Amino acid sequence: MEIWFHPAKALGxxxxxxxxxxxFGSGFDPMIRPADPKFGDFQANGAxxxxxxxxxxPRAAGEKLLAAxxxxxxFDESLVETSVAGPGFVNFALTxxxxxxxxxxxxxxxELRDAARGxxxxxxxxxxxxxxxxxxxxxxxxxxxxVIGEAVKRLLAFCGADVIADNHIGDWGTNxxxxxxxxKTSGYKLDPENENSLEELEQMYKRGSALAKESPExxxxxxxxxxxxxxxxPENAGLWNKINETSSAAFEKMYGRMGLTIDVSxxxxxxxxxxxxxxxxxxxxxxxxxxxxxxxxxxxxxDRFKTQPFxxxxxxxxxxxxxxxxxxLLYRVEHFGAEEVVYVTDGRQQDHFQQLFMTAEKWFACKxxxxxxxxxxxxxxxxxxxxxxxxxxxxxxxxxxxxLDEAVARARxxxxxxxxxxxxxxxxxxAETVGVAALRYADLSQNRTNDYLxxxxxxxxxxxNTAPYLLYAAARIHSIFRKxxxxxxxxxxxxxEMETEQEIALARKLxxxxxxxxxxxxxxxxxxxxxxxxxxxxxxxxxxxxxxVMVDDESVRARRLMLCSRALRVLETGLRVLGIEPLEKM
Numbered sequence: 001m002e003i004w005f006h007p008a009k010a011l012g013x014x015x016x017x018x019x020x021x022x023x024f025g026s027g028f029d030p031m032i033r034p035a036d037p038k039f040g041d042f043q044a045n046g047a048x049x050x051x052x053x054x055x056x057x058p059r060a061a062g063e064k065l066l067a068a069x070x071x072x073x074x075f076d077e078s079l080v081e082t083s084v085a086g087p088g089f090v091n092f093a094l095t096x097x098x099x100x101x102x103x104x105x106x107x108x109x110x111e112l113r114d115a116a117r118g119x120x121x122x123x124x125x126x127x128x129x130x131x132x133x134x135x136x137x138x139x140x141x142x143x144x145x146x147v148i149g150e151a152v153k154r155l156l157a158f159c160g161a162d163v164i165a166d167n168h169i170g171d172w173g174t175n176x177x178x179x180x181x182x183x184k185t186s187g188y189k190l191d192p193e194n195e196n197s198l199e200e201l202e203q204m205y206k207r208g209s210a211l212a213k214e215s216p217e218x219x220x221x222x223x224x225x226x227x228x229x230x231x232x233x234p235e236n237a238g239l240w241n242k243i244n245e246t247s248s249a250a251f252e253k254m255y256g257r258m259g260l261t262i263d264v265s266x267x268x269x270x271x272x273x274x275x276x277x278x279x280x281x282x283x284x285x286x287x288x289x290x291x292x293x294x295x296x297x298x299x300x301x302x303d304r305f306k307t308q309p310f311x312x313x314x315x316x317x318x319x320x321x322x323x324x325x326x327x328x329l330l331y332r333v334e335h336f337g338a339e340e341v342v343y344v345t346d347g348r349q350q351d352h353f354q355q356l357f358m359t360a361e362k363w364f365a366c367k368x369x370x371x372x373x374x375x376x377x378x379x380x381x382x383x384x385x386x387x388x389x390x391x392x393x394x395x396x397x398x399x400x401x402x403x404l405d406e407a408v409a410r411a412r413x414x415x416x417x418x419x420x421x422x423x424x425x426x427x428x429x430x431a432e433t434v435g436v437a438a439l440r441y442a443d444l445s446q447n448r449t450n451d452y453l454x455x456x457x458x459x460x461x462x463x464x465n466t467a468p469y470l471l472y473a474a475a476r477i478h479s480i481f482r483k484x485x486x487x488x489x490x491x492x493x494x495x496x497e498m499e500t501e502q503e504i505a506l507a508r509k510l511x512x513x514x515x516x517x518x519x520x521x522x523x524x525x526x527x528x529x530x531x532x533x534x535x536x537x538x539x540x541x542x543x544x545x546x547x548x549v550m551v552d553d554e555s556v557r558a559r560r561l562m563l564c565s566r567a568l569r570v571l572e573t574g575l576r577v578l579g580i581e582p583l584e585k586m
Contacts, residue, residue, distance in 0.1 A: 001076035003101040005115035006514035008032050008042050011092055014074050015044050015065070022068035024050055039085055040093035041508065047088040062088030096497040099507040100559075103566050108489060109573045116517055117160030124337050125161040127153045129344035130260070133170035134247035134267070135179055135201045138254055139397035140390055141346070144379045147440045148448055149344040150260050150579045151526040152377060156342075158577050159517055164263045164336055168328060169251075171244050171267035174318075175205065177226025180239055181218070182208025184225070190239065192246040201243065257404060258436065259579050271327040275319045278326045279312065285366035287359065288312050297359050310355040325356055326363070333372060340373040342524065347378040347449065377524045380451040382443070390454050408435035410460055411468075415586070430586060434460075434468055437580040441467035444578055445530040465534040467580060470571065473537040475586040477568040480549065481561075482584075488569065492562035496555030502543040503563060509539045510566050513574075526578060533574045540567040 004010035015030035028046055035043035047065045051058035062084040069075055069082065069090070079098040083091045094102075106112050129149025132142055149165075157163045182204035183190065191197060212219040229236040248265070255262060279295055282288035288295050293315035299305035312323050332338040343353060353376040364371040384390035392398055412431035415422060422430070442459035445466075446452040462468045481488050498504050516532040549560045572582045 001074055001079055003079070003098060003105050005102075005106065005118075006518070007080075007092075007094060007098075007511065008034075008515055009518070011042055011044070011080070014072060015046070015069060015090070017074070018068035018072045019046065019050075019065055021072075022064055024065070035091055035093075039083070039089075040081070040091040042092040043085075044090040044092070047090060051088060058088035059084070059086075060088075062090055066090050094508070094511065096504070099504065099511060100495065100497055102511050103507060103562055104493075104495075107566065108569045109576070112513070112570070112573055113158055116158055116514070119517065119521055120156060120160035122160060122162050123339045124164070125156055125340040125342065126164045126166050126332050126336055126338045127156065127342045127344065128166050128168050129153070131168045131170065131345070132247075132251060133175075135175070135198070135205065135243050136247075137198045137202060138251070138400040140382055140400060140403055141397060142400055143403070143439065144346070144382065144443055144448075145344050146255075146258050146260060147443050147579060148377065148379055148526065150258070151444055151577065152342060152344060152524050153261075154577050154579060155517070155520060155524075155526070155529070158573075159521055161340075164338075165261060166332070167262045167265040169247075169265055169267040171247075172269040172272060172324075174226060176229055176240060176243075177222045177224075178208040178212055179205045179243065180208075180225040180229065180236055181212070181222040182206075183239060185211065190242045190246065192242060192249060194246075197246045198250050201246065254400060258440075259581070266328075266331075268321075268324045271324045271331065272319060274327040274331065275313075275323040278323050278330070281367060282312060282326075282359075282363055285363060287362050287366065297355070299355060299358050302358065304351075305355055305358070308351075308355075310359055321352065322356065322359075325352075326360065329356075329360055329372075329374075330369070333370065338372045340375065342375045342377055344377045344379075347380055350376065350378055353378075375524065377448070379448040383451050383453050385453070387453075404436060404439065406456075407439050407460075408432050410456060411435035411438065414460060414462075414468075426585075430583060433581060433583055434471060434586075437467035437471060437575075440579055441470070441530065444526040445534075447527050448525055465530065470533055470537055470575060471580070471583055472586050473540065474568060474571045474575070474582045475584060477540070477564055477571070478584045480564055484550065484561075486561065488565040490561070490565075492558045492565065494554050495559035495562045498559060498563075499556075500547055502546045503559070506539050506543040506563050506567060509536050510570055513570055529574055529578065533571060536567065536571060536574075540564075540571075543567075 012030045012032040015032065016028060019028040019030065020026055028050060031045040031049060033043050033045060035041055044065070047062040048058045050056070051061040066082055066084050070077070079095055079101070081093040081095055085091055106115060127149060130142060130145040132138060153163055153165050179201065186204060186207055188200065188204055190201070194200070208222060212222045225236060229240055279288070282297065283295070288297050291309060294311050295313035296309035296311050298307070298309055310322055311320060312326070314320055329341065332341055345353070357374045357376070360374065361371060382390050390398055408431050411434040412427055415427050415430050415434065438459045458464070459466060460468060462472055478488070498507055512532070516529055520526060520528040543563065547560055549557065549564065551557050575582050
């Protein structure tokens with residue numbers, strides 16, 4: 001029997017195979033669950049359910065199942081202890097030999113990544129994020145799609161997905177007519193090299209919008225500018241290109257600061273010549289119909305969507321989010337070979353994506369296209385102290401750059417308070433890492449579908465479930481090895497079997513990592529991984545406070561140093577998956 005990466009999953013497969021051999025039938029469900037620590041690590045409850053369904057004695061069924069497990073050539077009693085408890089529950093306890101073997105085998109990030117690849121096995125997956133609109137400055141509302149999208153993408157890639165990060169930017173639409181009208185009537189000269197260009201473009205849009213509201217003539221002139229753009233007018237097309245160039249330059253700076261790694265940026269404009277196929281095929285399949293001049297889909301099997309239309313083409317003939325999103329999905333399947341598509345947006349778009357997925361399912365079935373797995377990773381709102389969406393005192397959205405700058409400034413102040421002798425360059429580096437990480441982790445540690453209250457004091461605290469606490473925990477372990485002059489990746493083959501309660505508890509916590517990956521992947525909720533890392537840091541602290549590392553006994557010293565090493569590597573691996581780069585010193 002090998003040392004399994006994911007013990008619960010492996011025990012489930014072994015138990016199912018043994019049950020079939022013992023006559024329980026091919027439909028037997030082992031029902032592997034975490035066990036009460038008094039009885040073991042895992043529990044198989046399937047025998048009880050089977051006995052109830054077949055009117056058999058549950059205890060006898062459990063003992064029969066256990067006998068079949070022990071008879072399996074895939075089972076090794078030196079690695080897993082077993083017992084039957086109560087009315088047929090089969091308990092599994094990982095032995096000290098298994099725990100030590102797991103720590104030796106999965107020694108670092110590479111080994112963990114190689115083992116975790118089995119979760120996705122190379123499945124081609126497109127992650128759609130952060131998808132901002134051009135000609136607008138990024139604000140606090142962009143924080144969540146950036147950090148959640150990046151964490152989801154990194155998690156999928158770590159667990160074996162062949163990921164494409166597709167930034168589906170909003171670079172087309174009626175707003176460009178108003179913006180171009182505002183630019184032309186003001187005489188504004190757009191300079192992509194000007195760092196304030198996005199702020200100035202927002203002012204131009206506000207100007208054009210105000211004029212269009214005040215005067216029907218101005219509104220008509222703005223519409224005319226849009227038509228000219230849509231018809232390829234050289235002047236307006238040139239302005240549009242400059243607007244997008246300016247926006248892209250500003251976005252790239254923010255992506256770099258936030259550690260985002262985007263593979264492709266295909267905006268809505270890329271799909272404007274591809275929507276005709278969507279209209280034709282949806283009509284051909286009888287999915288879309290004309291209604292008040294628009295092309296719409298009524299999903300009559302749904303209580304609300306049977307009367308709430310999914311508008312594919314507007315009454316003026318223009319495309320919209322629905323048509324470009326359908327064209328985008330088809331392109332991702334045909335061009336990228338997508339087997340799964342993950343959309344990261346705020347919760348207000350739940351109806352849109354539900355209608356999109358239902359429409360796509362019907363359309364792809366009609367045309368015989370392969371439908372990828374579609375997932376909407378939606379999130380709630382960041383709230384201010386008043387319980388409403390966070391804004392500046394003037395009521396404007398908080399700019400993301402200003403938020404990051406303030407986080408870094410606050411982090412630098414804390415760093416220098418704790419270590420006044422820190423050299424300025426080192427303080428700057430630590431502050432940038434801690435400040436940005438604190439914002440990122442404060443978001444990721446929340447259940448993404450919940451709103452959460454923004455608090456500077458909480459997110460920058462060095463205790464509790466925060467980035468500073470976890471970064472410090474990892475840096476503290478580095479300091480242990482630094483003081484001893486030993487590498488965390490040294491050879492610990494002299495390690496003996498674990499003995500103390502704290503050693504065993506830490507080893508068990510480390511072995512739980514694959515189950516946490518599985519849970520986080522199932523729901524794409526990064527807070528599960530955050531909670532695990534926080535608990536791991538606490539378990540390590542308990543171990544380290546109760547067990548002296550530098551002892552004379554070589555096997556004990558090697559064992560405890562190995563536990564320090566593995567805790568460090570799992571902490572660092574988890575932080576990197578979340579998009580946070582660990583520090584060796586703080």
